[in-house]
Each structure stands twice: as C-alpha cells, then as structure tokens.
Amino acid sequence: MHQKRSFICELPQMKEQPIKIAGWIYHLRVLSQTTFLVVKDATGIIQCVMQTDLNSNLHLRLDDCVEVVGNLIEDPRAPNNWELHVTSIKKLSESAQMLPFNSSAVVENISPEIKIENRPLVLRSEKHGGIFKLQAKMIELFRRYLTENHFTEIVTSKIVASGTEGGTNLFQMKYFEKIAYLAQSPQFYKEQCVAGLERVFETGHVYRAEPHATSRHLTEYYSLDVEMGFISGPEEIIELERGLLNYMFEDLNRTHAKTLESFGQPVLPSMEKAPTWEFGECLERLKTSFGRTDLVDDLDGEAERQLCQLAQQEFGVPAVFVLGFPLSARPFYTAPRGEHGAAQSFDLLFRGLEITTGGQRLHRRSELESALKKKRLEPASFESHLRMFELGMPPHGGFAIGAERLTAQILGLSNVREATLYPRDRNRIAP
Structure with missing residues (x-):
C-alpha cells in the first residue's frame, strides 16, 4: 500500500x-x-x-x-x-554538481543578479525564503481586514484603452487591430465599483513605463488598492489605513517574529502613534530642523527620511501621514483641500520611504471635466469613465500600497528587488 x-x-x-x-x-x-x-x-x-x-x-x-x-x-x-x-x-x-551557491549558503554574500537568476535556491534559504512567506501573510491580512470591514474584493482588467493620468508612462501593446495599454492602476475601475459596491479593494499587478533605475522603483509591481464611498474627507481614509496597518503589523509581529529578528528588525510599531502633518507644516519642520528651503510642491527622498526621523523623535514611530500636497502635482481626479491650492491627498512615509499615496477624489462629473481641462486633457478621451459619474457616485477616496516596497521597509531591505520574486525594471525582463 x-x-x-x-x-x-x-x-x-x-x-x-x-x-x-x-x-x-x-x-x-x-x-x-x-x-x-x-x-x-x-x-x-x-x-x-x-x-x-x-x-x-x-x-x-x-x-x-x-x-x-x-x-x-x-x-x-x-x-x-x-x-x-x-x-x-x-x-x-539531483542538483547540478557545480551550483552557483547552495540554499544553505549565506545568501547576503551572493550578488543580486545571481540570486535573481537562481531564485529557487534563495526561496529554499530559511532566512530569505522568509521574505516571501512574510509577504504572502501580509497580503492575506490585507484581504482579511478589509473583508471583515464590509469591503468586497474586485478583479479588474489590466488591458486598458488609456491611462488614468492622461496616457503618460504607459506600456503600449498591439490589441488585434487596435492599440491598448497595460494598466498603470485600477483607479478608474475601483472608483466605478464604489458606485455599485461602496467599499472595494483589489490586489494585482500594475505597470509603470517610467525609466527609473533606482533601488525603490519597479516597472511591474503588486498593488494593494482600496477605495471607499460616503466619506467626508481624507482623514477617514487615513484612519482606515491606520487600522489596517495596525492589524497587519500586530499579526506579523506574532507570526513572523523569527523572520523580523533574522533581518535585525525591531517589532513593527503601532501606527496609532503616527502623526498627520500638513504639507506646509512638513516644509516648516524641515526648514527648522534641517535648514531645508529647496522644496516647493513635493518631497524628495531625503525629506522623506528626515520627516520619519522627526516623527520617531517626537512620537516614537518612524512614520508620518503627509496631508495636503499641492493640487498641481496630483492627478486630475484629486479633490481640492480648501482654497489655497492644496489637495485632499496624502502620502504615508514609513521608515524613510513613501509606501502609500491616497486621498479623496472628485465625485461630480462637472468638476472632473474642469479638472481635466486645467491639466490640458480632453474630457472626450475619458468619456467612458466620466459617464459613470452620472449613475450616482458618492464622495469617495482610497489609497494604494506597493506590496514589494512595504515588504522591503518592514524587513529593512536595501533594494525593493530583494522583495520581488522576478523583478521587472528598465533592464530586466527575464527570468
């Protein structure tokens, strides 16, 4: 038998x-x-x-x-x-007689390129296989928390007719007799689904044709997207993300303590302590503490690190929600904040890096058309999306988290490719 x-x-x-x-x-x-x-x-x-x-x-x-x-x-x-x-x-x-390294080797001593070319050996490593087990748990917790809070998981197309931000940074593809693109984001689809299901989320790949070659960017990454209706402002979205991350971090501290320890990482913090600072306040803090006077409408990488350092010193958590970026630097669908050119938009900085962009969206067709014209975009090109705003669209907003980038920040990895099974960047499309 x-x-x-x-x-x-x-x-x-x-x-x-x-x-x-x-x-x-x-x-x-x-x-x-x-x-x-x-x-x-x-x-x-x-x-x-x-x-x-x-x-x-x-x-x-x-x-x-x-x-x-x-x-x-x-x-x-x-x-x-x-x-x-x-x-x-x-x-x-049997394995080959002369492997480039063995799964029990000290993987840190292996070059990044060799690790990618021999990914199964890395996954078999007790320590580095733990990266992707933690990532899988993180995505599972993301789903579980949102499902328990009345969100519906959606699955949307990754082949689209145009971009969410006016057709920039898109990968073009031949689609029978037409031209199509790989989706930059499920943004339009999740907004449309809010008009039917109110609270939705999606996990899936998105594509950005941006010619970066940095340790923090990928051209294909796994996005954790959330959108919810009937909100009164972006503060509700921030509170949702606080609760979500607290739920995820508490569980990871318990179930993946060994992996966190193996990478020399402290216990993940309570996000309840993370402050929310207005963009203008951030510029003042950077000026006072670091003499920075060079920033106008956005934050650079050094500013993100400096703000997290200030939050750590003042609140004991290396994270800060930055709210109220200049509207001119945000996508056309972003709602304005007050009358002084700010946006109802935020970034979450965690351990020195932006891991989330979110905010409140415009929910009236007339406002979207005006916003498109201000960006010198033709509303007719967005007709299929704009029409959905005639079907009863509630005030809504949401956010997106890059799964690989969050994994890297949780484990203190120096390059987001270490948290990506098969990275796609400017130079790599294999394996």
Whole structure:
C-alpha cells in the first residue's frame, strides 16, 4: 500500500511508524559509518541519520530532492529536538554538481543578479525564503481586514484603452487591430465599483513605463488598492489605513517574529502613534530642523527620511501621514483641500520611504471635466469613465500600497528587488 508523505511540521505529533518525508538536502555531513543530512520541506527542517553505505550508490549532494522513510526519535541534541533514523532513501532528482551557491549558503554574500537568476535556491534559504512567506501573510491580512470591514474584493482588467493620468508612462501593446495599454492602476475601475459596491479593494499587478533605475522603483509591481464611498474627507481614509496597518503589523509581529529578528528588525510599531502633518507644516519642520528651503510642491527622498526621523523623535514611530500636497502635482481626479491650492491627498512615509499615496477624489462629473481641462486633457478621451459619474457616485477616496516596497521597509531591505520574486525594471525582463 502507498505510504502517505508527512510534512516535517507534523512529525512531533505523529505516532505511526515508519514515517515518510520528502524535501531537499539542506545540510550534509558524510562520515565513515554514519551520514547526517538535514532535509527541508515547505514547513521546516529535520535532521536525518543513516548508515553511510545507504548512500554508496546515490551519491547525494546538497539541494538534491529526496524521499526518506524512517523512524522518528526524540533527541535533544538534534535541531528541533527530533531526528529521523533512516531505513530507506530515494533520490527524486539531483542538483547540478557545480551550483552557483547552495540554499544553505549565506545568501547576503551572493550578488543580486545571481540570486535573481537562481531564485529557487534563495526561496529554499530559511532566512530569505522568509521574505516571501512574510509577504504572502501580509497580503492575506490585507484581504482579511478589509473583508471583515464590509469591503468586497474586485478583479479588474489590466488591458486598458488609456491611462488614468492622461496616457503618460504607459506600456503600449498591439490589441488585434487596435492599440491598448497595460494598466498603470485600477483607479478608474475601483472608483466605478464604489458606485455599485461602496467599499472595494483589489490586489494585482500594475505597470509603470517610467525609466527609473533606482533601488525603490519597479516597472511591474503588486498593488494593494482600496477605495471607499460616503466619506467626508481624507482623514477617514487615513484612519482606515491606520487600522489596517495596525492589524497587519500586530499579526506579523506574532507570526513572523523569527523572520523580523533574522533581518535585525525591531517589532513593527503601532501606527496609532503616527502623526498627520500638513504639507506646509512638513516644509516648516524641515526648514527648522534641517535648514531645508529647496522644496516647493513635493518631497524628495531625503525629506522623506528626515520627516520619519522627526516623527520617531517626537512620537516614537518612524512614520508620518503627509496631508495636503499641492493640487498641481496630483492627478486630475484629486479633490481640492480648501482654497489655497492644496489637495485632499496624502502620502504615508514609513521608515524613510513613501509606501502609500491616497486621498479623496472628485465625485461630480462637472468638476472632473474642469479638472481635466486645467491639466490640458480632453474630457472626450475619458468619456467612458466620466459617464459613470452620472449613475450616482458618492464622495469617495482610497489609497494604494506597493506590496514589494512595504515588504522591503518592514524587513529593512536595501533594494525593493530583494522583495520581488522576478523583478521587472528598465533592464530586466527575464527570468
């Protein structure tokens, strides 16, 4: 009868003998009489002990795929206090004799390009595989919190006829006899869905044809988008994001403490303490504390770091919501804030980097048409979107988080590509 495979995390609770596991060889030490091998699967590692003559014909090496049958023995000297005494072992497939590195190597010593070219070995690494397990949990928590707060998950097209910001920075593609583009954002679609479902969110790839070659930009990234209706101002959106991030951070502190620790990161902070500063106030703070007088309508990377430093000093959290950017620097659909050229728009800066852009949108067709004309954009080009504002559009707003960028900031990674399975940037489209 076929014996069922067990996952390594299940072994301490198992009674039956013998036990079968499968995984990769993570560590290997061959002595004259005894061979010790550590096997890793999706759930953990276990040390296996076998007679060396069992390996005489297999010629096992690191990162081979193996299937192992044996008896589970409690041993406090072994990793996790258990080891498997092998009765039989089968090689399922073998690794190359000269790998560029092994999954058990110190991955920090490997060049970024080699890591990308050999991504499965990085994922098998206990520490660096944890990056993507944490990211997966983060996305799961994003979904769970919003679903529990009356949001509906939507799935929208990534092939579009025009851009959300007037057709700039778009990847063009041939679409039968027409020209189409890859979506920069689900912004128009999530606004339209607010008119039907009131509270919506989406997780999906977006595409930006911006010729960046920096440690913080990607041309394809995974966006966590939120939009909600019947709001009175962007402060409600900020409060929603506070609650969302607190929920995510509290869970990650508990479930991924080992990964945070392995990257030398402190416990993720409570976002309840993160201040909200008006854009003008930020410029004053930068002037007073750092002598900055060079900023006018936006913040540069150094200013983002400096503001987070000030928030850390004053509130004990390296994060700040910056509200009221100049309207001229924001997309046409952004609602104005007061009568002095500010926008109902905010950025969330976290550990020295912008991780969120959000705000309140215009919700009347006439206002959108006026805003388009001020941006020298033709309203007729946006007719299919504008028509939705005749169907009963409530006051609404939302935000978007780049999943890779947030992961990098949580773990203190120096380059967003380290938090991206297969990065797409100006120079890379493979693997």
